[in-house]
Amino acid sequence: MTDRPLLAIILAAGHGTRMKSRRPKVLHEVARRPMVGHVLDAARAAGADEVAVVISASGDQVREAIATDDADTQVFVQAEQLGTAHAVDAAREAFAGFDGDVLVLYGDTPMIRPETLRRLREALSDGSALAVLGFDAADPTGYGRLLRDEEGALIGIREEKDASADERVIRQCNSGVMAFRAEALRELLPRIGNDNAKGEYYLTDAVALARGQGYDVAVAMGEEAEVLGVNDRAQLAAAEAKMQQRLRDAAMDGGATLIDPATVTFSYDTVLGPDVVVEPNVIFGPGVTVGDSARINGFSHIEGARVGPGASVGPFARLRPGAELGENVRIGNFVEIKKASIEDDAKVNHLTYIGDSRVGAGANIGAGTITCNYDGHEKHHTDIGAGAFIGSNSALVAPVKIGDRAYIGSGSVITRDVSAGSLALSRAPQEEREGWADRMHARRGRDKG
Template sequence: MSRSCLAVILAAGDSTRMKSSMSKVLHPVANRPMIAHVMAAVASAGMTDAALVVGRDAEKVAKAGSLEGISVKSFLQTERLGTGHAVLAAREAIAEGFDDVLVAYGDVPLITAAPFAAAREKLAEGADVVVIGFHTDKPFGYGRLLVENGELVAIREEKDATDEERKVTWCNSGLMAINGKKALALLDKIGNSNAKGEYYLTDLVEIARAEGGKVVAVDAPETELTGCNNRAELAVIEKLWQERRRHELMVSGVSMIAPETVFLSFDTEIGQDALIEPNVVFGPGVTIDGGAVIHAFSHIEGAHVSAGATVGPFARLRPGADLAEGSKVGNFCEVKNGKIGEGAKVNHLTYIGDAVVGAHANIGAGTITCNYDGVNKHQTVIGANSFVGSNSSLVAPVSIGDGAYVASGSVITENVPADALALGRARQEVKPERAKLIRERALAIKAARKPAK
């Protein structure tokens, strides 16, 4: 679409019902602020200019609403005098003369590009105002869209509607598109002659029609227009987002055994033929390649898992974890800023931090890379085809050469050459009959502590 468009995003509310120390639009859905979801939809609809109307936490909201590829200008709304007044806070941007002006809200994070595109298409066909509506089987409380001969003649609020009008199930979402060449003229005619003394954006319908303009409505899925006013509604939005994204992944070829127990982030990418078992949580920045297996009860954030690799069950991958093809990180293991080479195995009860594990290396149970000296982090390098025995501590900075062996229970503080065997533990001693003496002494102490009867 070659027409220019300005998206005006209203995000200045006080969020009192949210009962929060921060603005409502900063609350995350899928680990991303609500306002950022809206801006992403704006970007995907091909719009390159946005006016962000801010109030509470203005700087934080502006930062969260910044998105690469969109020129975003922020405008402070110092008074809350209705939606019409809020849009006019961006007067300077609207006056630049865009073909289309689209008005959306910062607390509708499920919105996609499709409703925006549909509204702009109607503007291109000659409409002056386009209202985005939704059909619902529970219309109570919403303004009804009253349409005659294909044109929107009024938005009737619940309290003002007749019994017949209340039967209408097409409702107003609050989102709207306006002919950019007429936008300021129309907006300036909104009055505040109502009980609250506020300026309502919905008055544009009557104003535009009175001017001889054309007003129409387009439809959008009800879920996409779900707004958020409190924590309960936030949880519903999170649920809806997760359901939508899981479905997208599964129809693209990802297997989920119990999808309702898998939680994704806004940027989670999972390839075809990957298998996700129950109760897996993906934090931001995760890429799972096709054919990988994520076993149950794993938590993954900021990590990359290559094709054929397996994770878990009960594993944690932290930022910087990078698993090569065919590698394995098993149960009760944690990897942070660690590269696990092709075919390498970190099977159980192990911590790999700030480390490189070579191809086909085997890391025994209970192994720890001791990467932190209390001030700085240090790297451990474990060579290809090496073997680290169970319950070993590798004190960084240290390297284990290719093909080297580390004996179980060792504390390794010096580099181990390739193909060498390293032992870092006390020599075993056996003292015959000593266990019997220790046991007798312990029993005597216990008996002495018993109170006399």
Template sequence: MADVPIAVVILAAGQGSRMQSDLPKVLHRLGGVPLIGHALAGARSLDPEQVIVVAGHGADLVQGAVARLDPDARIVLQREQLGTGHAVRQSLPEMEGFEGKVVVLYGDTPFIGADTLAALASHPADLVVLGFEAEDPGRYGRLVVGARGLERIVEYKDADAATRQIALCNSGVMALDAARLRQLIGRLGNDNAAGEYYLTDLVALARAEGLRADVVTCDEEETLGINTRAELAAAEAAFQARARAEALENGVTLSDPGTVWFALDTCIGRDAIIGQNVVFGPGVTIESGAEILPFCHLEGCHVSAGATVGPFARLRPGAELGGDAHVGNFVEIKNAVLEEGVKVGHLTYLGDAHVGEHSNIGAGTITCNYDGVGKHRTEIGPRAFIGSDTMLVAPVRVGAEALTGSGSVITQDVPDGALAVARARQANKPGLAVRLMASLRAAKEKR
């Protein structure tokens, strides 16, 4: 990144009334994470010294989400929504003593790329605005550029016919020197119909001081802001299309690309194979050569090279699959480590468990990990064989090369190499089935 220190301010105080939601706009999900997560990821691409999020509507919810997504980011409150200039002013106490470049982003603008942000942050002008050539400029503010850079920003309603012909539009994103920001922002006025303090007015103030203002441009798609549910849906479609294209370009096989759904941080190695109708939630890493068969849902998990998952499997947070492990149909794994070569073919739940290498888990096995109050762990040693329909009542350990009989309820540790059978002895009653069914039918006929 540039030699100049960077601080990023993300504006996330708005209610987003057009979303028709009780949830703050920046917490609506895109690519599996809240919109604010995309802005935070963009901010971190600049390797900043500080990231400050300005919250307002639903501040407690926004603060909780930011704490999960980026614990080092700081939250400040804009108690009254008095405009973008007023919002940035709330961040100044957090930047006391900071000397460098301040980049102002928006929590509802998820697609600005790392290269664009780097160009913005490293530009030598005193104030830099991010602009874009709009296919349909519509009611965007126009950027008027002359021989000495950016001359002014003109809102559509204030523009004459000639200015409205300008296709270079304002995204609202800008960068400026921290000292200049402190110098100018206190001079913003609110003499406008909304009675708000607009950040865009800094351009005129800077030019009046003889400072240089300029423009960095990007593709229009990068500046897409989310204001309605329809725009959120369109953004999701754009995000998924981009993620699929990047995966294919990076050597991942997608059997039916249009049915695979990615999260913001999905990481898949080359030569991995992803079947149709696979959904990746946040926090998934798939190593090279692994295969995810159709109709699987993965979140917060790691799949090593050579492993196969599915079809119809679910990997939940904390699932770790070693090399050449196999998780089959209708298997759910949560907070469990499966070492190399483990086979879990079908109809099984493994939670809060560790399974040693080359163990085999029979169909219908369940780790009974929750007692209604706390979670408990199950340990299965290497090369163990767990018979079908085994209930492992945690905390419990099954030793290396041990075996459990089908239908067993294991409540005590099983030593290495031992066979554990925990079920009632079978008793056969000759002829009783026929007599019992005849009695039941007779009783039914009398009713």
């Protein structure tokens, strides 16, 4: 790989009218990440030292998302949408004095891989002025065709509206992704005109211009699924399906078992350790790490959580952001954990809510227990010590601390701290009225008669 600096320019100014959305197209999510975020990641992973994103004049949402996602990215505005060359020219300040290579990418191609971008850039290493990423299309309709001479060298790219009948038969197509030597981009870009059927400035015209100047032009081929853009909701769904398959394959390649892979939904950043088992119908939101040999049982939903080695979660469990499970923790059915640490070997097995809390190592939380963490204005913390036993159907009213090895009787409402090793009860005395039930049944029977 060359040691020349690399600038990536991501074109993200399209309005995406076919999405029929108030949200800019590139901010629609694939695997819980905006499409432009995937492209930013790929550019950085491919070695980009600098990144510039071109947005529209109404692209404030994109600007804000990029600032949150990648603070070092430059943002430029394309005031009018007059074609791809015009869009690159909007970022000319980024490459005006740049001495290196320039990648031109698109914010609506979330499947693009870093290794493909590295291969495209390597095509410049023989001294070529620019390189084009092509693909073999199953159906080339709508794509620009790669035109080659008798020796197979690329001599131009013809957009479909300008292509002849013979050219439209060609199945090798242009993805739009290109790599330039910066000096060549600065020379060729001002010479691109708009004498075509759409009256736009096509960046692809740089190929013919470069050949006319005697420059070499290279081609690198990629997979069709990797380079396809997203223009409407159906294509967004198709991209989601392809990304999910990629993430499932990566998880299994990494040593995780997915019992029914097609039913498991990942986020872009889900991390599963070796020997993790995931049962059917599990959803991973952003920010999830699952430790080695843990088991995620069916119909669980996990987001912003860390699951420790050997832990078991679900079925029908929900881990919300801030959930931290230690080693060999057991989280059972219909349990919700939010912003709470559950330490090693603790058990929260049934019908329970634990929020804004610490549950100490080896503690046992009985069925129906809740931590009452919200007073209508603020959240408060519950601390449950190591080895504590919380009886079923208990309510712990925060802020409250349950000491190590303490025992809370079932059905208690605990509003004060409980010292270590103590028993705490909070319930009305049981009362028995002999014969009451028999008299009640007899009376009701007479009333019905």
